[in-house]
Amino acid sequence: MTDSILLVLGGLVLLGLGGELLxxxxxxxxxxxxxSPLLAGLTIVGFGTSTPELATSVQAALAGSPGIAIGNVVGSNIANILFxxxxxxVILPLSVNPASFTRDSIALGGSALLCTxxxxxxxxxxxxGITLLAxxxxxxxxAYKAESAVPCPEGDRHVHEAEDRPPPPNTGPVVLAGMIIAGLALAIVGAGWLVDGATVLASAAGVSETVIGLTVVAVGTSLPELIACIVAVVRKHEDVALGxxxxxxxxxxxGILGITSxxxxxxxxAEIAAVDIWVMLGVTALLLVQLRSGWKLSRLEGAVLVALYIGYTILLATR
Known part of the structure; x- marks a missing residue:
């Protein structure tokens, strides 16, 4: 049991380090x-910060643990929104940019429907998988065409996302390539540890792998998003946190489910199809409604989301 906990913790550390290096x-x-920094922010930063989820879901699928592979994605999306x-x-009310809301709401809602x-x-x-990737x-x-055509706050945000993750100064291409390779290697090893440890933990705790995937694995692989959002709101960059x-x-x-599939x-x-996918779809719809009302996510609305996540976690614990 202790070894499994250490595997999970070590896997999470390696995933975080690997994603950042990559x-x-x-x-x-x-x-x-x-x-361009805009394209880098849209693609490299987007895929890079999802490296923990990608490595974990692929490893879980290859290991024959679909509950962890799919639960990781569904649980991460629920945790991202609610928690x-x-x-x-709660820390800082989040403003919404109406100009980009239509595009991003269609993409967010559409992806949730495709997943369902x-x-x-x-x-x-x-x-x-190919449909999702397409x-x-x-x-x-x-997004790239819309944000590069005219001055756009969302385009500026993606540029800032890339600029906020600079490599060490005076770094040559050989070192940069080494960082990419090392990041991938750490993520792959970390994902293997996390999946192995989570599988044993599920067995020892008498719960399904799906529940572990929806909770421990999902929250663990979402730690980069948590840290990035807290840093953003502390710096009063609420658009970065929301984005x-x-x-x-x-x-x-x-991307993650597409590549994994x-x-x-x-x-x-069956338990994900019966309950959790509907929770994900419901909280996605709730977020879109909240963002549309007043173009802001208030402290009270944030507190409601956190309370809902606590309730969802309790529900999972009783399954």
Missing amino acids: VRGAVGMAARLGI ILGLSA GAVLYGFMGPAI ALVGYVWW NIVGSNIYNIL VISPIAVP
């Missing part, structure tokens, strides 16, 4: 190659 190395390499975004709003359809289908194979490519293209969560949820579904087809656990 993002900083990739952003630095993008600058060397002349890739991380709710806590951020895939879960209810009961099996995620290459066809579903939708992600379409979203990135849409981090919306972007993470879109990438989790379209292509690499290793997975059967959907």
Whole structure:
């Protein structure tokens, strides 16, 4: 039992370090190659911060643990909205940029609906994976064209996301490539530890792997988003905090589930189809309604989200 806990904790540390190394190395390499900060923020930072979820879900699928593979994504999206975004709003009310709300609300709501359809289908194979990845490519293209055509606050946010993760000064391409490779290696090893430890913990605690995936694994792989959001609100960059969560949820579904389904087809656990996917869809709809009302997520609304997450966690503990 103790060894499993250490595996989980060690896996989370390696995932966090690996994701950070990968993002900083990739952003630095993008600058060397002349890739615009806007495109780097949209793609490299978006994918890089989702590295923990990607590595964990792929490893879990390959290990024959669909509850962890899918529960990680569904649970992360629930935790991102209810816990991380709710806590951020309690610290600092989050303003909404109406100009980008239409695009991002369509992408967030659409990805949640696609995920719901895939879960209810009961099996995620290459066809579903390719569909999700195609939708992600379409979203990135849409966002890039919209944000590069005219001065756009959302474009500035993505530029700042890339600029906030600079590599060490005077870093050459060899070192940057080493950072990318090391980041990937740490993420892969960390994901293996996390999946192995979580599987044993589930057995020892007498709960399903799905519950562990929805809780311990999901919250653990969302730690980079939690840290980024808390730092953003402390610096009074509420647009960055909100954008981090919306972007993470879109990438989790379209990118993480898409890649995982292509690499290793997975059967959907019945408990996720019966309960948790509807929770994810419901909290996504709730967030969109809250953001549309007054173009702000208030402290009271944030407290409601956190309270809902506590209730959801209690519900999981009783399953």
